[in-house]
Amino acid sequence: MSLQKALVLEKAKTPFVLSSIPIPKPGAGEIVVKVLACALNPVDAAVQAIDIIPNVPYPAVLGLDVAGDVEEVGEGVEGYVKGDRVFLSAGYSMAYGGLQQYTLKSVADPDIGKIPSHISYSETATIPLTFATAAIPLLSANPIGAGLNPHFDPKVSFDGEPALVIGGGSSVGQFAIQIYKYLGFSTIITYASSKHTEYLKSLGATHIIDRTQVSLSTLPDALKSVTSQPIKNVYVASGIREGGEEAGYACLAHGGQLVVAIPVTKKQEDAEATGRRIYGVYGSAKIEPNIEFGKEMWKNLPRLVDEGVIKPNRLEVLPKGLLSVPDALPRFLTGGVSGVKLVVNPQDTV
Ligand SMILES: NC(=O)c1ccc[n+]([C@@H]2O[C@H](COP(=O)([O-])OP(=O)(O)OC[C@H]3O[C@@H](n4cnc5c(N)ncnc54)[C@H](OP(=O)(O)O)[C@@H]3O)[C@@H](O)[C@H]2O)c1
Numbered sequence: 001m002s003l004q005k006a007l008v009l010e011k012a013k014t015p016f017v018l019s020s021i022p023i024p025k026p027g028a029g030e031i032v033v034k035v036l037a038c039a040l041n042p043v044d045a046a047v048q049a050i051d052i053i054p055n056v057p058y059p060a061v062l063g064l065d066v067a068g069d070v071e072e073v074g075e076g077v078e079g080y081v082k083g084d085r086v087f088l089s090a091g092y093s094m095a096y097g098g099l100q101q102y103t104l105k106s107v108a109d110p111d112i113g114k115i116p117s118h119i120s121y122s123e124t125a126t127i128p129l130t131f132a133t134a135a136i137p138l139l140s141a142n143p144i145g146a147g148l149n150p151h152f153d154p155k156v157s158f159d160g161e162p163a164l165v166i167g168g169g170s171s172v173g174q175f176a177i178q179i180y181k182y183l184g185f186s187t188i189i190t191y192a193s194s195k196h197t198e199y200l201k202s203l204g205a206t207h208i209i210d211r212t213q214v215s216l217s218t219l220p221d222a223l224k225s226v227t228s229q230p231i232k233n234v235y236v237a238s239g240i241r242e243g244g245e246e247a248g249y250a251c252l253a254h255g256g257q258l259v260v261a262i263p264v265t266k267k268q269e270d271a272e273a274t275g276r277r278i279y280g281v282y283g284s285a286k287i288e289p290n291i292e293f294g295k296e297m298w299k300n301l302p303r304l305v306d307e308g309v310i311k312p313n314r315l316e317v318l319p320k321g322l323l324s325v326p327d328a329l330p331r332f333l334t335g336g337v338s339g340v341k342l343v344v345n346p347q348d349t350v
Contacts, residue, residue: 004100006018030077035067037124061097065127066098084114086112110298127305130313136285136290138179138180145259158233162189162231165190167237172238177204182304191219195339196208216244244260314341315341315343322344
């Protein structure tokens with residue numbers, strides 16, 4: 001039996017254990033992927049520290065964003081052959097987690113695609129979870145999302161309109177900026193640290209309001225110096241529970257749409273009276289009610305990445321593969337991740 005290295009969480013709220021476990025065999029409709037990059041997310045840190053997600057099937061392997069090579073193909077698999085370069089959304093379990101050297105994936109899942117030839121494994125691993133968290137509630141049809149472009153119609157344009165992204169420096173925020181740009185918004189304002197100005201402008205932001213100088217509570221006033229137009233589209237990617245949602249709502253014009261990067265939002269009491277709508281989802285294409293749009297999204301995502309419409313996040317590749325993960329994850333909980341995605345290559349584990 002061939003063995004691989006995996007970072008295992010034996011039980012809730014315990015330290016990770018670097019283990020040798022069997023390389024999985026693919027069932028019907030499944031592929032084995034040799035993981036060449038796995039991106040880390042704040043939720044990985046929160047699961048390990050406080051078991052934030054219900055029903056994780058411990059022992060479990062974490063890691064939700066994977067890029068790698070198809071290593072083995074199960075019975076009945078069509079569309080994938082050994083050697084294909086793929087990126088995908090992984091899951092929290094021994095077989096399907098990303099923080100191991102080989103993982104399983106069902107090709108019936110919507111959230112897998114082929115990596116464009118000029119993009120690296122590490123770059124594409126930055127995309128799946130946080131792109132979905134921005135794209136599903138912005139683009140998918142009402143009532144799941146704001147319905148800005150459910151079918152990726154190239155004719156859709158919001159030319160002349162402004163949009164606001166609170167937390168543009170975050171991974172989700174970087175994708176929200178790019179999606180507003182893809183939709184043709186003319187003015188894309190983001191509330192982020194000014195040290196990210198050049199980078200966020202390269203993604204499509206037109207104005208940065210410096211979060212180190214302007215408090216969330218004074219953001220509505222600060223916006224007035226940027227545009228006099230009513231803002232009907234706002235995405236809150238960061239600081240959601242620390243006043244970000246309230247600030248986003250306060251910046252939103254009557255009849256506008258507020259999207260937050262969490263599935264459950266606080267109910268705003270006057271939302272109905274003012275025609276303001278609020279959306280928030282899990283960033284997963286393979287759970288209801290997201291599946292129909294999720295299939296459409298993953299059909300388009302590799303092309304959008306190939307064409308440079310969607311650029312991967314800026315990234316920091318951590319040394320020593322899986323061994324660096326236990327020390328890296330707490331950075332999410334202490335503000336130690338700033339405008340980058342953390343990525344490991346499990347094959348580098350020594
Ligand atoms: N619904 C879902 O399924 C789902 C999925 C993924 C993520 N999320 C949520 O989305 C949020 C963002 O996740 P992420 O992975 O994108 O995070 P991340 O990249 O780790 O976020 C770090 C960035 O957030 C910025 N930031 C922190 N607080 C801020 C504030 N009050 N205002 C503006 N910027 C702020 C930091 O700015 P500086 O650079 O200035 O320090 C840093 O650049 C998190 O709350 C996460 O839980 C939800």
